Amino acid sequence: MTLTSQTSLNKFLRNQLETVYERIDQAAARVGKQRKDITVIAVTKSEPTQLIRDLIDLGVSDFGENRHQEAALKMSELIDLDLRMHFIGQLQSKKAKQVRAYAHTIHSVDRLSLVRELSSNESVIEVFVQINLTNNPQRGGVSFEHLEPLVENILESPGLKLRGVMAVAPLGGDPKESFQQVVYTSERVQKIYSEASAISLGMSADFEQAIEYGATHLRLGRIITGQNA
Numbered sequence: 001m002t003l004t005s006q007t008s009l010n011k012f013l014r015n016q017l018e019t020v021y022e023r024i025d026q027a028a029a030r031v032g033k034q035r036k037d038i039t040v041i042a043v044t045k046s047e048p049t050q051l052i053r054d055l056i057d058l059g060v061s062d063f064g065e066n067r068h069q070e071a072a073l074k075m076s077e078l079i080d081l082d083l084r085m086h087f088i089g090q091l092q093s094k095k096a097k098q099v100r101a102y103a104h105t106i107h108s109v110d111r112l113s114l115v116r117e118l119s120s121n122e123s124v125i126e127v128f129v130q131i132n133l134t135n136n137p138q139r140g141g142v143s144f145e146h147l148e149p150l151v152e153n154i155l156e157s158p159g160l161k162l163r164g165v166m167a168v169a170p171l172g173g174d175p176k177e178s179f180q181q182v183v184y185t186s187e188r189v190q191k192i193y194s195e196a197s198a199i200s201l202g203m204s205a206d207f208e209q210a211i212e213y214g215a216t217h218l219r220l221g222r223i224i225t226g227q228n229a
């Protein structure tokens, strides 16, 4: 990439970020919050490692990836830099330990076998319980009836710090009903463990509404990178 196109890319990214931050400021203000109360995770799946470097230059510190191989490769190329990697995709139990080695947070904990693989006596990793808002078990996430046992299992397992709940709104339709379910689920989790108050919710298409429903972690891809937006 030539110097000029790199410079214009940075300008583009800076503009994208400014626009997103402004929209977050406004949505947060509507619920009496500030942007600093909300963690913006830049989702960089299928984007080159250089994009992560550029975003770090622009002050972004949290990144999201959903595939282990891709995330591991990028992290090996970014070893000199200070960033937090959030794993947001479905996670096979046999890959869990490898993901744990480079991830700061795993947003997709949805079953006991995964908790077993992720627990450790050596280090602590932050986790979210992913809840399934659809009737389709393929979509990932724990079903409502299995929520409490999973939460209790996480709390009993060494090396896991439970932050809260994570969800992906089903495609199509109004996300509000789904978001309301997430709020109820978060309350159920906090009854067991009051510190687990974080809510990882909100993507490019619905982050402002997610903020109104209490999202503390936004996972934003296309609206930052400009891909297919």
Ligand SMILES: *Cc1c(COP(=O)(O)O)cnc(C)c1O
Binding pocket: 043, 045, 066, 088, 089, 168, 203, 204, 205, 219, 220, 221, 222, 223
């Ligand atoms: C890709 C992805 C996102 C980001 O989606 P955008 O619509 O690009 O903002 C967020 N969460 C998960 C789980 C994803 O896989």
